[in-house]
Amino acid sequence: MNKITLFFFVSTLFISCSQPEKELPKSNEIMLIDGWARPGKAGMMSAAYFKLKNNTGSPDTVLNILSDASKNTQMHLSFKTDDGLMSMKQQQFVAIPSKSEIEFKQGGLHVMIIQPDRDLVEGDSISLRLFLSSSKELVAKVPVKSVN
Amino acid sequence: MKKKQLLVFVLCTLVSYLGCQSGPEIIDDLSDTSFELVNQDSVSVTFPDDYQGKYVVMGFIYTNCPDICPLITQNLIKIQREMGYPDDVQFLGVTFDPERDTPSVLANYKQVFKLNENFDFLTGDPSTINAFMDSVRVRSQVSFTTTTDDGRELYFMNHSDKIMVLDKKSRIIIEYGGSMPQVPTLIIEDFQKLR
Numbered sequence: 001m002n003k004i005t006l007f008f009f010v011s012t013l014f015i016s017c018s019q020p021e022k023e024l025p026k027s028n029e030i031m032l033i034d035g036w037a038r039p040g041k042a043g044m045m046s047a048a049y050f051k052l053k054n055n056t057g058s059p060d061t062v063l064n065i066l067s068d069a070s071k072n073t074q075m076h077l078s079f080k081t082d083d084g085l086m087s088m089k090q091q092q093f094v095a096i097p098s099k100s101e102i103e104f105k106q107g108g109l110h111v112m113i114i115q116p117d118r119d120l121v122e123g124d125s126i127s128l129r130l131f132l133s134s135s136k137e138l139v140a141k142v143p144v145k146s147v148n
Numbered sequence: 149m150k151k152k153q154l155l156v157f158v159l160c161t162l163v164s165y166l167g168c169q170s171g172p173e174i175i176d177d178l179s180d181t182s183f184e185l186v187n188q189d190s191v192s193v194t195f196p197d198d199y200q201g202k203y204v205v206m207g208f209i210y211t212n213c214p215d216i217c218p219l220i221t222q223n224l225i226k227i228q229r230e231m232g233y234p235d236d237v238q239f240l241g242v243t244f245d246p247e248r249d250t251p252s253v254l255a256n257y258k259q260v261f262k263l264n265e266n267f268d269f270l271t272g273d274p275s276t277i278n279a280f281m282d283s284v285r286v287r288s289q290v291s292f293t294t295t296t297d298d299g300r301e302l303y304f305m306n307h308s309d310k311i312m313v314l315d316k317k318s319r320i321i322i323e324y325g326g327s328m329p330q331v332p333t334l335i336i337e338d339f340q341k342l343r
Contacts, residue, residue, distance in 0.1 A: 038218060041256045047214040071297045078215045085306040086216045086327070087291055107327055112214045115296055148225045148261060 035142030046113040061133040069126040072114040188254035196318035204314040210245035220326035
């Protein structure tokens with residue numbers, strides 16, 4: 001190794017080591033975070049909530065969500081009607097813009113878990129399988145927890 | 149008296165008058181009503197007579213509601229907890245879907261939310277519930293249906309969003325949107341002024 005090469009090697013090493021610690025770039029994918037499902041008795045009603053973080057440079061869309069807790073799950077949005085009643089509207093898809101985060105949260109977007117086939121007890125978990133328009137599938141386990 | 153002095157006098161008199169007005173505004177008086185209802189343990193309840201002498205904090209729900217009604221229930225629970233589980237305040241959740249929300253269904257709902265003795269869910273025969281909901285100005289209507297796994301139709305409802313407080317004489321004195329996140333704080337503050 002000649003002197004010039006050695007100089008550049010040491011300089012590069014020094015510069016890279018002296019950079020302030022930066023947050024490592026997140027993986028280039030869509031992530032489901034902070035998920036949870038409300039406790040519920042078998043045959044009654046529950047719902048799941050979470051955030052979806054799109055770290056990619058492309059928008060994506062949730063087309064469907066399945067769960068091992070019920071054969072019947074639907075995406076809905078709660079809203080107030082013009083005459084002041086609380087209502088819900090089924091969402092056939094939910095867009096996730098690129099480099100952004102959307103939230104399924106109480107009083108808003110939610111995954112309706114209709115008539116779960118088992119008791120959903122605090123401490124258990126359920127799986128959610130999200131089908132995206134990019135042909136990707138996102139699978140996550142979320143805890144059953146009470147937010148009383 | 150000069151105009152300015154007269155204005156000050158009128159304002160002072162008005163402030164003094166308003167300050168002397170005691171107690172909260174009465175929104176509605178339910179003391180002359182009577183509804184035969186039943187709680188989650190199938191125990192008969194005469195509303196509001198059985199609760200006279202207690203404050204009542206009451207929300208309106210249906211148990212097949214996946215999102216808003218659990219929020220209303222959570223708010224009732226939060227109010228009760230943050231008030232320290234007071235003995236003189238009865239907490240109630242009344243269903244506007246009596247066809248499906250039988251006492252045993254309400255018992256399951258109560259169990260899921262881990263509620264205590266001072267928190268009851270009420271139902272009744274549909275005509276009584278309709279009359280009851282009219283008296284507290286709670287509206288509900290079937291909004292859409294879906295088909296369950298076993299081929300049965302399951303309906304969902306549009307509904308009022310309300311938590312109300314009755315005083316010890318069964319008069320409605322407080323009303324808020326039941327699922328609003330700030331409702332527990334508002335009601336607890338209102339109670340502090342009442343006591």
